[in-house]
Amino acid sequence: MLNPTGAPAVAEIQTIEDARQSAQKETAPAWMDELRTLIASGQIHEDFDSRVTHSRDRLPFGRFRSRSEQLTGTLPSVVVEPKSIPEVQQVVRLAGRENISVIPYGSGSGVLGGTVPFAGEMILSCRHMNTIQVIDETNRIARADAGTNGLVLENTLREKGYTCGHYPQSLSMSTVGGWAACRGAGQASSRYGNIENLIVGMKVVLPDGELLEVRHAPRRSVGPSILEMFIGSEGVLGVIVEVTLRIWRLPEQEIDTVMAFPDLEHGLAAIRDIMQAELRPALARLYDEAESIKWGLEAPPGGVIPVITMLSFAGLYGVAEAEAEAAMKICEAHGGKISDREPMTQWQAKRFESHSDAFVDAGGYYETIEVAAPWSTVGAMYEQMKAAVNERHPVVQLSAHWSHAYSDGSCMYLTCKIPAMADDEALPIHADVWEIIMRICLDTGGTISHHHGIGCFRNRWIAEELNHGHRVLEGLKRALDPALLFNAGKLGLKAEN
Ligand SMILES: Cc1cc2nc3c(=O)[nH]c(=O)nc-3n(C[C@H](O)[C@H](O)[C@H](O)COP(=O)(O)OP(=O)(O)OC[C@H]3O[C@@H](n4cnc5c(N)ncnc54)[C@H](O)[C@@H]3O)c2cc1C
Missing domain, CATH: 3.30.70.3450 (Alpha-Beta Plaits)
Incomplete structure (x- = not known):
């Protein structure tokens, strides 16, 4: 079977039933005892169902596999849910001592496989770190724990007459830490800006367990932006534990x-x-x-x-x-x-609902791919993509809308539907549609992602997009996480030394 995940060390296809049987024969790793001394037992989940639930996000390929009772990668070894920054630091330090690979986790609404384990990693979920700490009306900012649900934050602000201005379609399914980690965009981005325009402060537990704080400032000129290094870091540089965002008066x-x-x-x-x-x-x-x-x-x-x-x-x-x-x-x-x-x-x-569920539940294959391009090319780029997909795969329905507009260009959001058929037939078509769209995008001056990010599914194209920038990213990764423990194999980065 084709491996379109782009992950470096993709596990053999494993059925969920095979995984269940293997799990029954497992013995707990030696570090589990120490973990239990750091975190209350109710925050550690070793049961099979929790591990399966956290073995995939909303990556469509993973949903297709899951529909066939298959895993996308592996099961995580354990799901850990710290409740505070010191607890995150303790877990991260244990991971460093014991060489445990870790995947930071928000709500699993990512669509590029960013939280999929490929080597039995520990899932470090921010779910219980969900306090909105400050709503500062004078400075028009809010500070919230990374695991705060987007809709909860928005509703809390609305009660006071404010809005966060960031409305991803996944508002109710995602966390503020996930927004930052994926460098997201909301439906009202042309008015309020994208997440990088909204985030003005952050705390991150680095892979060595130290707490990095980027204090709130309206702007700073103090070297390259450390804040921006973590916006879009997709869990490879540590755990974002707190975010400070600009907020806005509700419109009259x-x-x-x-x-x-x-x-x-x-x-x-x-x-x-x-x-x-x-x-x-x-x-x-x-x-x-x-x-x-x-x-x-x-x-x-x-x-x-x-x-x-x-x-x-x-x-x-x-x-x-x-x-x-x-x-x-x-x-x-x-x-x-x-x-x-x-x-x-x-x-x-229906602006905050998923539109793919009914189609996928009926056996079809539904994918969305967002790119961005300058105005001079964005229309022609779409015509080229549509012609190439139609010619190679007449069975595919490709359509698009343009959202997130700028003075210099626009995001183009493609929807690809493949009717119900066998996985063996559909998945190579699905992979080839990705290949066609990414190739044309790179060749015609577009960027391969506007707001969904890279995860593992776009691994194949990130180095070409970033050119020497990918070397810079690799250097940053090795400087902060020399053992490559954090979300290994994502953002096109090597999984092993
Ligand atoms: C129906 C649907 C609609 C969507 N619409 C939009 C949209 O309009 N705009 C948009 O931008 N996105 C959209 N998305 C994609 C997704 O919801 C976003 O990327 C979201 O920001 C992910 O948040 P999460 O908390 O679920 O993160 P997860 O899926 O849990 O994680 C995503 C990535 O971020 C990392 N991560 C998560 N939390 C942390 C943390 N605290 N510290 C470090 N790394 C972390 C993970 O390791 C992973 O790499 C949509 C998804 C779906 C399913």
């Missing part, structure tokens, strides 16, 4: 509009001009024809099925209105027409 007014454009080119040009006019939409999403159809709008008489754009402006009364008005004019100049609001209502109702 929100204005939503749905616009229809004759084609993609006009829609993309409108979004580009909105961003280049320095407007800050809270939402700017453009769907290709295939994805526009699903909203169920009627085509105009004699016209083509329109391409749909959802726009939203938020902020002070007057300001939001003025921005919306200016955006409308730009849309109209590109042939845009105000359309029925229904798609926005439907989207809002």
Whole structure:
């Protein structure tokens, strides 16, 4: 069987039943006794079910395997859930002494296999570190433990009239530590920024057990940004234990509009001009024809099925209105027409739900791949990807929408659906679609990930994307974690010395 995980030491395919039988014959490692002296027994899970649950995240390939009762990699040896920073430090120091490999874990909502163990690693879950410590209204920041659930943070802020401004679709399934570790983006990124614009302080337990603190500052010019080194570190440089984020007043007014454009080119040009006019939409999403159809709008008489754009402006009364008005004019100049609001209502109702579950449960193969590219290439890049995928795999339905817009380019979010068929037939197609999309992206000046990160599934392409930057990352990894104990084999880094 093809190994598309890109992981360096992928275990043989193992069925969950085989893993159960092996687990029954295991003897606990010698360090387990010491672990029990550090952490209360209720925070240590050695049972088979906990280990299976933590053996995969939301990586689609892992979901396909799991549907066939197979593991993606291995079982973790144990799941440990410290409750405080000193407990994390003690566990990390034990790991260093005993040469135990560790995978930091938030909620397992990652979609690139970032928390998948490949060599029986210990899962260090931040689940019980979930206190919102400070909401500082004067400085408009909030400080929260890394394991704080995104929706809990947002709801707590809303009760006081604030918002965190970071709304990943996985808001209720993810943690603030996971947001930082994956360098995520929320649906309102064009207004509030991505996670790197929102995080202004952090505490990290380094692989040697020391606590690094990047104190909150509105900005600093003190050498390269240490904070940024950990944003996107995906668990390979230690455990993020606390995050400080900017927060925002809830908007006084929100204005939503749905616009229809004759084609993609006009829609993309409108979004580009909105961003280049320095407007800050809270939402700017453009769907290709295939994805526009699903909203169920009627085509105009004699016209083509329109391409749909959802726009939203938020902020002070007057300001939001003025921005919306200016955006409308730009849309109209590109042939845009105000359309029925229904798609926005439907989207809002399901904006924090997973859309793949029904398709996967029915036996299909559902994948999403997000990339980013400059405006000059992003439209042509999609046409090239679609043509190549259609030619090689006519059975695949490839569609896209554009979200997270900037003055210089946009994120392009591709959805790939393969109908129900046998794994042996579908998985090589799935792997080849990845190959086609990543290849065209790299060859046409795009970046291989906008916000999902690398995990293990993008291992094959990271060195080409970062060129000498990957050597810099490797150096940082070896300086902080010379024994390569932290999330080995992710971010394209070597798993063994
Ligand atoms: C339906 C769905 C929709 C999604 N939508 C979005 C979206 O809109 N925007 C977006 O950005 N992402 C999205 N994602 C991806 C995912 O939810 C994010 O990457 C999220 O930030 C992961 O958080 P988590 O707490 O679940 O992390 P996990 O999945 O537990 O971990 C992800 C990675 O981060 C590392 N990690 C986690 N916590 C820590 C920590 N405390 N210290 C060090 N390393 C850590 C792990 O080792 C792993 O490498 C979506 C996922 C799903 C399933």
